[in-house]
Amino acid sequence: MSARSPLHALLPLAGLVAFLLIWEAAPRLGLFPRVLLPPPSDLPGALMREINSGMWLRSMNQSLSHYTMGLFVGSAAGVGLGVLTGMSRVAEGLMSWNNRVLRPIPGLAWVPFAIIWFGVNQGAAVFIISIGVFWIVYFATHGAIRAVDRDLVEVASAFGFTSAPERLIKVMLPAATPGILVGLRTALGQAWMAVVAAEIFGVSGLGSRMMQASSLLATDVVVVYMLTMAALYGIMDTIFMYAQGRLLQWRP
Amino acid sequence: METVTAAPQPDGRAPIIEIVGLSLSFEQDGQRTDVLRDLNLALAPGEFLALVGASGVGKSTLLRVLMGLAKPTAGEVHVRPDPAADRPMALVFQDSRLLPWRRVISNVAFGLEKTSLDKAARRGRAMDALRLVGLADLADRWPWQLSGGQRQRVSLARALAVRPSILLMDEPFSALDVATRENLQDELIRIRQETGKTIIFVTHDIDEAVYLADRVVALAGKPGEAKAIRVVDIERPRKRFSLALQELSARVKADIAPESAPRADDWVI
Numbered sequence: 001m002s003a004r005s006p007l008h009a010l011l012p013l014a015g016l017v018a019f020l021l022i023w024e025a026a027p028r029l030g031l032f033p034r035v036l037l038p039p040p041s042d043l044p045g046a047l048m049r050e051i052n053s054g055m056w057l058r059s060m061n062q063s064l065s066h067y068t069m070g071l072f073v074g075s076a077a078g079v080g081l082g083v084l085t086g087m088s089r090v091a092e093g094l095m096s097w098n099n100r101v102l103r104p105i106p107g108l109a110w111v112p113f114a115i116i117w118f119g120v121n122q123g124a125a126v127f128i129i130s131i132g133v134f135w136i137v138y139f140a141t142h143g144a145i146r147a148v149d150r151d152l153v154e155v156a157s158a159f160g161f162t163s164a165p166e167r168l169i170k171v172m173l174p175a176a177t178p179g180i181l182v183g184l185r186t187a188l189g190q191a192w193m194a195v196v197a198a199e200i201f202g203v204s205g206l207g208s209r210m211m212q213a214s215s216l217l218a219t220d221v222v223v224v225y226m227l228t229m230a231a232l233y234g235i236m237d238t239i240f241m242y243a244q245g246r247l248l249q250w251r252p
Numbered sequence: 253m254e255t256v257t258a259a260p261q262p263d264g265r266a267p268i269i270e271i272v273g274l275s276l277s278f279e280q281d282g283q284r285t286d287v288l289r290d291l292n293l294a295l296a297p298g299e300f301l302a303l304v305g306a307s308g309v310g311k312s313t314l315l316r317v318l319m320g321l322a323k324p325t326a327g328e329v330h331v332r333p334d335p336a337a338d339r340p341m342a343l344v345f346q347d348s349r350l351l352p353w354r355r356v357i358s359n360v361a362f363g364l365e366k367t368s369l370d371k372a373a374r375r376g377r378a379m380d381a382l383r384l385v386g387l388a389d390l391a392d393r394w395p396w397q398l399s400g401g402q403r404q405r406v407s408l409a410r411a412l413a414v415r416p417s418i419l420l421m422d423e424p425f426s427a428l429d430v431a432t433r434e435n436l437q438d439e440l441i442r443i444r445q446e447t448g449k450t451i452i453f454v455t456h457d458i459d460e461a462v463y464l465a466d467r468v469v470a471l472a473g474k475p476g477e478a479k480a481i482r483v484v485d486i487e488r489p490r491k492r493f494s495l496a497l498q499e500l501s502a503r504v505k506a507d508i509a510p511e512s513a514p515r516a517d518d519w520v521i
Contacts (some may be wrong), residue, residue, distance in 0.1 A: 151347070152349060154349075155345070158319050158321060159339070159362055160363070163364060171351070174354075175351075175353070189298070249350055252394075
């Protein structure tokens with residue numbers, strides 16, 4: 001089948017349908033106990049129960065609020081420090097060994113301090129999420145600022161924009177935007193993982209609701225939340241790609 | 253850069269810019285490299301001066317000094333203040349250097365953002381400049397959508413928009429194909445007639461220099477020195493590759509040839 005045939009476009013759909021059929025068949029044919037592997041046909045009912053109890057919307061709201069706040073705090077700090085170290089050799093030098101010491105610490109290793117400092121609450125979740133986001137965005141921004149074409153910076157100087165803030169606004173930031181956005185998009189996925197991780201430790205949201213359901217062996221509810229996470233991430237990534245397309249419409 | 257009113261020229265017109273005893277050298281790893289030595293030049297208002305010379309002779313460095321992008325080791329540059337100018341100088345780069353994230357109109361308005369003009373006034377001035385270079389209908393394009401010649405026109409418009417006292421051009425047409433280059437040379441002559449701009453034009457193309465300029469300064473040597481200054485005493489409109497231009501071209505070529513020592517009778521100032 002050639003790549004251009006109309007049937008080729010249906011392959012992804014066919015693959016998904018096959019996956020769902022096998023998934024549905026496995027518990028129904030008795031290959032797995034239903035409680036260990038709930039068939040997809042059980043999911044709409046489970047979803048409706050969660051929606052009707054109000055838990056679905058509430059968990060989603062909580063998770064989204066952790067997510068956006070963590071993403072905002074981490075990105076703002078990352079862009080800020082990345083710009084600073086990208087533009088100033090002194091700042092870059094000061095941060096160089098700090099980076100080496102702190103960067104390898106996984107975001108989840110901060111969980112004990114997150115709980116000690118903030119308690120098991122929203123602050124702890126935002127803290128953990130923002131740490132992961134921070135490093136990704138910081139390094140992406142630093143690299144993007146360092147890679148700005150010096151010739152374009154000279155254009156700014158030639159037209160009288162000689163101060164650091166002027167150079168930043170007129171040339172460095174716009175020129176570095178594509179590189180910063182690459183980091184932000186990676187952070188978008190990373191932050192989502194951190195949301196679930198933070199909530200599995202007890203901060204309420206999708207992750208904690210999933211864990212509750214799991215402890216009651218309500219596996220169909222667990223799957224509902226797993227798919228909810230996938231859907232939310234998909235929506236977020238789509239919105240991001242749209243915004244990126246708008247921001248970078250100057251590129252061919 | 254110090255700005256004082258320059259002394260009158262021999263022909264009575266006060267120069268708009270005067271370069272006095274300009275030298276530039278830089279030091280790297282304890283090694284001193286002289287780029288320019290004791291350069292003296294004065295331009296009358298509205299004059300078109302071409303600087304020619306081989307690569308590395310300090311032509312572009314001189315423009316960078318004039319722009320304030322590099323500091324001279326010795327010497328002074330005096331520019332006659334002009335209240336109508338937003339900037340004393342504006343530079344057209346060899347490689348256009350448009351900002352890719354700005355539309356054409358916004359690129360042209362770039363330098364105006366340093367002035368106190370509001371957005372509408374900046375746009376108006378930018379459109380005027382675009383019209384002058386014949387690209388008003390491309391105002392909303394992105395730079396990548398333009399040809400090489402169009403990019404250089406936009407770069408020229410960006411420089412003209414700030415109404416500089418002196419327009420500096422750094423080999424602006426050297427990366428273009430012959431037809432586009434000749435077309436832009438004639439456009440530059442027209443724009444100069446319309447605006448009366450004083451222009452310092454750096455090129456390694458001697459035919460281009462004599463075709464465009466009122467005077468041609470031949471830079472040669474290491475460090476670069478003005479070996480000869482020749483007046484292009486040929487009436488405009490000039491005929492490209494006319495005998496008179498070719499003769500003058502040959503003389504300038506001899507001026508910058510490495511072995512040529514300046515002879516007293518060659519000096520025309």
